[in-house]
Amino acid sequence: MKYIQGVIILLVLSVFCVGGLVADNHGTGEVLRIAWAEWPPADYLQELSKDFTKKTGIGVEIVQIPWPNFQEKVSISFSGRSELYDIVIGDSQWLGVNSKGGHYIKLTDWIDRNIEVSEIYGPAMTAFAEYPKGSSEYWALPAEVDANGYVYRTDLFEDSAEQKAFQDKYGYQLEPPKTYKQLRDIAEFFTRPDQNLYGIATYFSKEYDGITMGFQQVMWSFGGSYGDPKTYKVDGYLNSEDSLKALEYYKGLVAFSPPDAPNYYWQETLEAYKSGKVAMAMDYFAFLPGAIDPKQNPAYHDKSGFFIAPAGPKGQYISIGGQGMSISSYSKKEDIAKQYMKWFIQKPVQEKWAKLGGFTPHKEVLQSDTFLNATPYNKAFAASFPYLRDFWAIPEYAELLEACQTNWSAAIVGAKDPKKALDAIVRKHEEIFEDAGYYNE
Amino acid sequence: METEPTEFNNPPRVGSFARTSTGLSDYQVKMVFIMPTMILLILMNIFPLLWSLVLSFYKYRVNRPDLPPEFIGFKNYVRLLSDPDMWGYFQTTAYFVVTAVSAQFLIGFGVALLLNREFRYKGLVTTLILLPMMLSPVIVGLFWRFLFKSDTSGLINYFLLPLLNFVQATPIPWTTDPKFAMVSIVIVDTWMWTPFMMLISLAGLSAIPKYLYEAADVDRASNWFKFRWITLPLVSPLLMIAILFRTMDAFKMFDIVYVLTREGGPGTATETVSMNLYKLAFRSFNTGKSCAMAYILLIVIVALSNIYVKYLNQLKREA
Structure with a gap:
């Protein structure tokens, strides 16, 4: 018995020792560690980086962090001045806090000397690299440009019986919606709980930035906004009549969504589409490879069409996604990191990046036929570009986001009156701006 | 009859001043054994507990080293409770x-x-x-x-x-x-x-x-x-x-x-x-x-x- 116990203890110790050695090997040598979210583009970048390793002999490890923990994990490592990550591919909203907080290295001079900015898609440079906006101070290089878009079931939309029934009921032709009114009608039309079919899957979740990214584009398109970016005045903007109408509209979509829709974020939305539960699904384009992959979506991969977020009564705006590539101030490999970023933004590398499935920020590549035809959704993605808008990118964005997430989530499930929810966000946002001293400037 | 003192009939004195062959008293040996744990406990438990109490009276964000901590008394508590x-x-x-x-x-x-x-x-x-x-x-x-x-x-x-x-x-x-x-x-x-x-x-x-x-x-x-x-x-x-x-x-x-x-x-x-x-x-x-x-x-x-x-x-x- 004692012998067996001894063997077990020895085995456990060996596992720890081997684990420790493996971990040590990761920490030494010429390896660039890049932190990014856990999603398909991170896999593409890992693949792409093999070329960099071949050319320079420097290894590249893409550390993939699950989306809901992405921000906090990176922020905690920054707060501890950790050397864990050399490059961080962070959300556009992080620019404020990480530049002001001294966590990102300022790249303005380096970009001036080494990067041909005119080759990069202008709005991407502003959204993912510049802070404060319009200052020409750069803290990143755009890595992945993304936008919210829609995937729909062509087998349903192109079915003649469905088309006739839709025409009879709504008086116009069934086709991918161009306005939010049409989107609602189509969602209502396909909602058939007895067939386990629903009209739409979109972001309603309280997780991370889920419902905010789904709803804000509707709010903007209905005429609402987060506030005045110059005065930081929020009252009358975020809780305006237009914002209220938008929230009531978005809440109304819950009735045309599967029963567990209030928990839907990117993963659940895509799953609902792949399982044939919904006629349309909204997601960031970067998540859509799953919709056309025969392995992941055996039933509808070849029956999927794509369209851009529709227009509202007062315009057309779309939530921007994507991230910029920044160098951590605590990295000991700044030179290698710069070498990697310079390599990454070159046209041939960007072409390969686009071919692999990455959404390139390189203007020429972005507008090329090769890119537009690389996937069935790239055209819709490129068409979304003129309409992209972003959430606040100031250092207090996380608190502002939290207030939106909590109150909008409460409003769509009926736990809070939409007007009260908007007023509550206004109060919180004003409190945050006041506390941060924006009203004193 | 008097016997020669040996380690059996004349054991070392028990107490603070008893000494071991290394020259350390029992008390010192006890401290040698206890101190690593005590230091670890103080560093891992007591210090964070006290430090967080101090921080609770400050306007402070750990991810903003550019903003020095500002003493605000009980304001954090008042805000939370109201x-x-x-x-x-x-x-x-x-x-x-x-x-x-x-x-x-x-x-x-x-x-x-x-x-x-x-x-x-x-x-x-x-x-x-x-x-x-x-x-x-x-x-x-x-x-x-x-x-x-x-x-x-x-x-x-x-x-x-x-x-x-x-x-x-x-x-x-x-x-x-x-x-x-x-x-x-x-x-x-x-x-x-x-x-x-x-x-x-x-x-x-x-x-x-x-x-x-x-x-x-x-x-x-x-x-x-x-x-x-x-x-x-x-x-x-x-x-x-x-x-x-x-x-x-x-x-x-x-x-x-x-x-x-x-x-x-x-x-x-x-x-x-x-x-x-x-x-x-x-x-x-x-x-x-x-x-x-x-x-x-x-x-x-x-x-x-x-x-x-x-x-x-x-x-x-x-x-």
Whole structure:
């Protein structure tokens, strides 16, 4: 018995020792560690980086962090001045806090000397690299440009019986919606709980930035906004009549969504589409490879069409996604990191990046036929570009986001009156701006 | 007859000044052994505790080294205690603590009463019942997420379907409706922690001397009488300890809420104080305010524990 116990203890110790050695090997040598979210583009970048390793002999490890923990994990490592990550591919909203907080290295001079900015898609440079906006101070290089878009079931939309029934009921032709009114009608039309079919899957979740990214584009398109970016005045903007109408509209979509829709974020939305539960699904384009992959979506991969977020009564705006590539101030490999970023933004590398499935920020590549035809959704993605808008990118964005997430989530499930929810966000946002001293400037 | 002093008949003096062969006194040896642990405890527990108390009086964000900490006295505490949302989180937490701990106590004690007898495979049955509390809360949250799906693809709704059809009701939106979301959390926590209650209760029950029941049988006492006047008084101190542990733990409920109802949703239906504290500390990085909130939570738990301990002492005196 004692012998067996001894063997077990020895085995456990060996596992720890081997684990420790493996971990040590990761920490030494010429390896660039890049932190990014856990999603398909991170896999593409890992693949792409093999070329960099071949050319320079420097290894590249893409550390993939699950989306809901992405921000906090990176922020905690920054707060501890950790050397864990050399490059961080962070959300556009992080620019404020990480530049002001001294966590990102300022790249303005380096970009001036080494990067041909005119080759990069202008709005991407502003959204993912510049802070404060319009200052020409750069803290990143755009890595992945993304936008919210829609995937729909062509087998349903192109079915003649469905088309006739839709025409009879709504008086116009069934086709991918161009306005939010049409989107609602189509969602209502396909909602058939007895067939386990629903009209739409979109972001309603309280997780991370889920419902905010789904709803804000509707709010903007209905005429609402987060506030005045110059005065930081929020009252009358975020809780305006237009914002209220938008929230009531978005809440109304819950009735045309599967029963567990209030928990839907990117993963659940895509799953609902792949399982044939919904006629349309909204997601960031970067998540859509799953919709056309025969392995992941055996039933509808070849029956999927794509369209851009529709227009509202007062315009057309779309939530921007994507991230910029920044160098951590605590990295000991700044030179290698710069070498990697310079390599990454070159046209041939960007072409390969686009071919692999990455959404390139390189203007020429972005507008090329090769890119537009690389996937069935790239055209819709490129068409979304003129309409992209972003959430606040100031250092207090996380608190502002939290207030939106909590109150909008409460409003769509009926736990809070939409007007009260908007007023509550206004109060919180004003409190945050006041506390941060924006009203004193 | 005088004997030569040896190490056997003349052992070293016991006390502070006794010395070992290395020249260290017993006291010094004790300190050598204790100090590493003491230093570790001070560094890992005491220092953070005191440091966070200091920080709770400052306007400070750990992710903003460019903003020096600003002393603001009790402002963080005042703001938290005057925030109506905060009281909402406390109410949610209190509702959860009361319902979950009560359910765990009733079911756990009931199962312990059933198991407190000899039967075949008793050991195996007891081990199987204990399994849920050995699982990681995140894993538990994840698989209950699938069981609680709001349509009939969730196993719970699937099994309830005949009943739901009979009463002409739709599948229950377990985690997506504010009315059911907290019930789901209570069910999962009860599933996970009832075995703990059962285990402590069983330990208490098996420690009750058998002769007391035999004497009661001689007096032809009823089962209720035996339960009320023998079982309950003798097992209650242990039950109180179990309830104390579970209350303290339930007050800090975080992991299942984080995973099952997506960070305390929908809305704030399941947002406990700990969930909100986590967001304040690690999402918003409002370090000073989150430290103040952690201290408010600590004070509430210490106050509650004191009430329990006083009652426990009273029970002991009565016994």
